[in-house]
Amino acid sequence: MAEPARATGNLVQTRGLTRVFKSRASLFGSKRELAAVSDVDLDVPRGRVTGVVGESGCGKSTLARLVLRLLDASSGSVHFDGIDLATVSAPALRKLRRRMQMVFQDPYSSIDPRYSVRAALLEPMQVQGVALDAAGQDARVTSLMAMVGLNPALAASYPHQISGGQKQRVGIARALAMQPEFLVLDEPTASLDVSIQAQIVALLEKLQQDLGLTYLFISHDLGLVRYFCNRIVVMYLGRVVEILPEPQAAPRHPYTRALMDSTFEPDPKRRRVVTLLHGEIPDAFNLPPGCAYAARCPQASARCRTERPALLQDHGHSLACHHPLT
Secondary structure, three states: OOOHHHHHHHHEEEEEEEEEEOOOOOOOOEEEEEEEEEEEEEEEEOHHHHHHOOOOOOOOOHHHHHOOOOOOOOOOEEEEEEEEEOOOOOHHHHHHHHEEEOOOOHHHHHHHOOOHHHHHHHHHHHHHOOOOOOHHHHHHHHHHHHHHHHHHHHOOOHHHOOOHHHHHHHHHHHOOOOOOOEEEEEEOOOOOOHHHHHHHHHHHHHHHHHHHHEEEEOOOOHHHHHHHEEEEEEEEEEEEEEEEEEOOOOOOHHHHHHHHHHHOOHHHHHOOOOOOOOOOOOOOOOOOOOOOOOHOOOOHHHHHHHOOOOEEEOOOOEOOOOOOOO
16 A cells, blocks of 8 residues: 655655546447546655656646546545545635646636736635735735746736736746645646747746745656656556656656657757657557557567556666566
8 A cells, every 4th residue: 555645755646546538429339438547656756846748648638637636536546745635525625725736738728818917816815715905915916926027017917918928927826826835737838939938947947946846747848848857757548658767767668768769859969860650549449458559669569469567666767568678
């Protein structure tokens, strides 16, 4: 049995976390099930940045929402600071949300267009029942905007009047309004220009260091994750296939190696030939009995096609592969 998260130094801990979505029966077909997240064991150490990476559709965003109980799990557990979120009542969960917040991927849709920046930043306090007088509200809004590098003069602006990067800064400030310990960052730079991405990453890095925050950083950009995170969780079709204990650790799963080889290297002297993957991605509604990556893996054997590899740990490096790379 796993130790409580508080005892192990993990702020967040999931065990066997699974979320299954069911489709409605169509005129010509029956109901189908898709395991967006399947049997995920994940530890998020306090004060550290844990990255989750994988192709689009691998279950990263679903995992993010499960960790915060924005979605209920089909099975498995999520513990936050030793508290099983599945056992927490709605009023207690609302209070607990002061300690854990989320920054969403799309700043254009995550802020209500009818709200000014000021109203958006004060909304978390209204939801949580934190009463502030007018002077207290002004001071809090000014403090939050300064924290994320926004001019307080923008407080009266509406989302359509500010840039995408400014919107994302508002989203980050709103997430920090209740002074949380834990932030889930769901691809916070994906919809921004490259130059703005660098600014947002630098801001998140500074906030994490200054405030001692714990991050779960979701991304499809392995290069960014290797730069920003302390450890990396690699997902493929809803399952964790590898956990790198440090960002520069050599990948041992063929899928992780393929991801790393596909990243663009700006230095011409360090560029490498990209090896194309062959084979088809399995139907997520009808996964094969063995390893889901077997159809695309050059290392695959008959065992891989019939027996699903378990996620096993070897000197802090977790891996789900019958034929790991050396």
